[in-house]
Amino acid sequence: MSSEILSVLEYMEKEKGISRADMISAIVNAIKTAALKGVNSGQEIKIEINPKNGQLKAWSVLKVVDSVSNPRAEIHIEKAQSLKPGAVMGELIEKEIDPATLGRIAAQTARQAVMQKLRQFEKDRIYDDFKDMVGNIVTGTVRRKERNDIFVDLGKAEALLPGKEQVPGEEYQAGDRIRCLLTSIDSSPRGPEIILSRASPKFVRRLFEVEVTEISDGTVKIEAFAREPGYRTKIAVSTKDPKVDPVGACVGARGARVKTIVRELNGEKIDIIKHYADVKEMTKEALKPAEPKDIILDEKNHRIVVKVIPDQLAVAIGKGGKNVRLTSRLLGWRLEVEELKVVSSDPREVALSSMVTTLGIDRPTAERLFGIGINSPAAFEGVELNDLQEAGFSEEEAQALLARIVR
Structure with a gap:
């Protein structure tokens, strides 16, 4: 048995990183507990294990008395003095016993208890190894996929990438290398559960801190950050150093830094903008390439109304309203985008619109009249039925138009 114990001690110390002293304490307590539940119940037992050779020794602790009523806990004084x-009288003495007498059931129970203790040691070690890595990026290998969840091998432990923390459109197979943000270590009946994320805005923030030295050393500061995973990320940066361009520092020479991050995000778009203290200026920057024509601040309700021309409306809102939501989170204000009614400065357009509105006719009819020189209601003066018919209008159409003028 000593060789088995020694093998366990050496394996756990070298492979699992569990100290020999802790292992011995666990084994001793397990064997003692198991023995007291078996054939040795009612006894007080002392157990020691030699850390060098794994040899196990056991003693029964007995009280010296002159009349034995409980042989498991007492010893007669004459026998005690021979030992x-x-x-x-009243002294406690130790009587060495054969470890084999602890019983087969005790040994089996002890083995189970030892394995349970080992699992607890491993759980504690996993927590200690990863607790300081929360908020950092870790690299692992995809082990398997169950439903929507991905299990990732981090070397010393297995971690979970839940479906809600994955980026829409990304697919991984067993054996793929993957980088994630370690967001938390949750307690569960099975031990510490390491939770990962690729959808968190903090993941992209950490990527910038890793790739951009000016951010990691504090020269450039990330003032605001917003992300729609798989679609777009907006980041607002600033600096107090007049010699440093905060946007250029994040982009890198020929876009090298931001390209590295975009590749890691599988093509997710990244907008890096300069931070402005002025909310209106910040709104203009955040909405690019859309160009607001008017920005109205409702400070009481913390609301911004942005007006854009019709051609810019779709750009400002974004697919499924994502750009508005993203910009709203970046600014920290509720953002509403409205279409600006454009009044044309083209004289022909103004005249046509006036004809349609004043006469209550459709635009094609107004354009036909415009073609024969009638560009306003006043231009009908002197126009007769025959004039309109010669211009291609039917008799009914001509009468209806003249009736509108008379009216």
Whole structure:
């Protein structure tokens, strides 16, 4: 048995990183507990394991008495003195026993208890190894996929990438290398559960801190950050150093830095903008390439109304309203985009619109009249039925038009 114990001690110390002293304590407590539940119940037992050779020794702790009523806990004084000369009444002495007498059931129970203790040691070690890595990026290998969840091998432990923390459109197979943000270590009945994320805005923030030295050393500061995973990320940066361009620092020479991050995000778009203290200026920057024609601030309700021309409306809102939501989160204001009614400065358009409105006719009719020189209601003066018919209008159409003028 000593060789088995020694093998366990050496394996756990070298492979699992569990100290020999902790292992010995666990094994001793397990064997003692198991023995007291078996054939040795009612006894007080002392157990020691030699850390060098794994040898196990056991003793029964007995009280010296002159009349034995419980042989499992007491020893007669004459027998006690033969084991320990000078033993006196009431003294506790140790009588060595054969470890085999602890029983087969005790040994099996002890083995189970030892394995349980080992699992607890491993759980504690996993927590200690990863607790300081929360908020950092870790690299692992995809082990398997169950439903929407991905299990990732981090070397010393297995981590979970839940479906809600994955980026829409990304697919991974067993064996793929993957980088994620370690967001938390949750307690569960099975031990510490390491939770990962690729959808969190903090993942992209950490990528910038890793790739951009000016951010990691504090020269450039990330003032605001917003992300729609798989679609777009907007980041607002600033600096107090007049010699540093905060946007250029994040982009890198020929876009090298931001390209590295975009590749990691599988093509997700990234907008890096300069941060402005002025909300209107910040709104203009955040909405690019859309160009607001008017920005109205409702400070009481913390609301911004942005007006854009019709051609810019779709650009400002974005697919499924994502750009508005993203910009709203970046600014920290509720954002509403409205279409600006454009009044044409083209004289022909103005005249046509006037004809349609004043006469209550459709635009094609107005354009036909415009073609024969009638560009306003006043231009009908002197126009007769025959004139309109010669211009291609039917008799009914001509009468209806003249009736509108008379009216």
